[in-house]
Amino acid sequence: xxxxxxxxxxxxxxxxxxxxxxxxxxxxxxxxxxxxxxxxxxxxxxxxxxxxxxxxxxxxxxxxxxxxxxxxxxxxxxxxxxxxxxxxxxxxxxxxxxxxxxxxxxxxxxx
Amino acid sequence: xxxxxxxxxxxxxxxxxxxxxxxxxxxxxxxxxxxxxxxxxxxxxxxxxxxxxxxxxxxxxxxxxxxxxxxxxxxxxxxxxxxxxxxxxxxxxxxxxxxxxxxxxxxxxxxxxxxxxxx
Numbered sequence: 001x002x003x004x005x006x007x008x009x010x011x012x013x014x015x016x017x018x019x020x021x022x023x024x025x026x027x028x029x030x031x032x033x034x035x036x037x038x039x040x041x042x043x044x045x046x047x048x049x050x051x052x053x054x055x056x057x058x059x060x061x062x063x064x065x066x067x068x069x070x071x072x073x074x075x076x077x078x079x080x081x082x083x084x085x086x087x088x089x090x091x092x093x094x095x096x097x098x099x100x101x102x103x104x105x106x107x108x109x110x111x
Numbered sequence: 112x113x114x115x116x117x118x119x120x121x122x123x124x125x126x127x128x129x130x131x132x133x134x135x136x137x138x139x140x141x142x143x144x145x146x147x148x149x150x151x152x153x154x155x156x157x158x159x160x161x162x163x164x165x166x167x168x169x170x171x172x173x174x175x176x177x178x179x180x181x182x183x184x185x186x187x188x189x190x191x192x193x194x195x196x197x198x199x200x201x202x203x204x205x206x207x208x209x210x211x212x213x214x215x216x217x218x219x220x221x222x223x224x225x226x227x228x229x230x
Contacts, residue, residue: 004153031217041200043154043221086153090217097208097217098144098167101153 002027002091006102013077013109021072021105023087031090032063033099034072038083046072046085077109113137115222117203123228124193131189132225136205143186144219145178146202147171154202160186161208193229200224 003026013019023032034046047054047061049070054061058077063070074081084106088099116135124130136143141162146154157176158168162183172178175193180186190197202224208217 033218035221041148041224041226043202045218045220048218088153097142097206098156098159098169099146099154099204099219101155103151103153 002029002089002100004087004089004100004102006085006087006105008105009103011105011107013107015077015079015109015111017077017109018073018075019077019107021074021085021087021107023070023072023102025068025070025087025089027068027091028065029068029089029091030097031099032070033088034061034070035086035088036081036083037086037104043086074107077107079109079111082107082109115203115205115220117201117222117225119225120223121226121228123230125230126193126195128193129189129191130193130227131187132201132203132227134186134188134203134205134222136184136186136203137207137220138184140205140207140220141183142206142208142217142219143180144204144206145186145188146204146221148200148202148224149198157188190227193227195229198227198229200226 005024035043051065060073084104088101143160145157148154160180175191203222204219206219
């Protein structure tokens with residue numbers, strides 16, 4: 001089945017710094033989503049981005065489908081950005097249209 | 112739009128007991144998914160419904176697990192004879208999917224999860 005790899009696994013930043021999180025996937029995808037999981041376990045939708053570039057405030061994402069990777073950019077990080085960021089993909093011909101998740105990037109932002 | 116809701120939020124049970132979780136999806140969504148997440152891992156797919164039909168089950172879903180979505184709205188996930196290895200966060204998601212949608216848009220939205228602890 002499709003493999004999803006995220007890097008780095010852990011990231012420690014000072015407030016105000018910028019960061020880039022990467023998601024590599026091993027096959028073509030129908031769907032790619034980025035989520036932020038808060039300390040209570042809630043998965044918050046950040047982007048639905050199977051291809052192209054999107055921006056939402058301090059966050060932006062780019063997916064290059066032909067090269068099988070996606071990037072999540074966080075600018076001017078805040079302590080509330082702390083948590084785990086997941087990339088998840090839905091592959092063609094995959095049973096049940098399920099999302100396959102990477103292991104996540106744990107971000108810690110200190111003031 | 113009240114989002115996906117799940118109940119209970121926490122469940123502590125003794126090994127061997129049965130537990131049942133409920134998920135209420137976003138009202139117009141026809142697809143409903145169950146995932147399980149253990150510590151330090153991403154969520155893993157368990158099963159999926161389109162309307163009331165259960166269309167796929169993962170190999171993770173042993174015969175002690177059963178899920179239903181009787182009227183195509185809310186869903187329940189039951190675990191019989193719980194084991195300590197069942198301890199995890201159980202997440203429900205819903206989406207508005209289908210071939211009629213241009214581009215195959217199937218963005219999934221997750222509920223807050225039910226955290227199960229089996230003692």
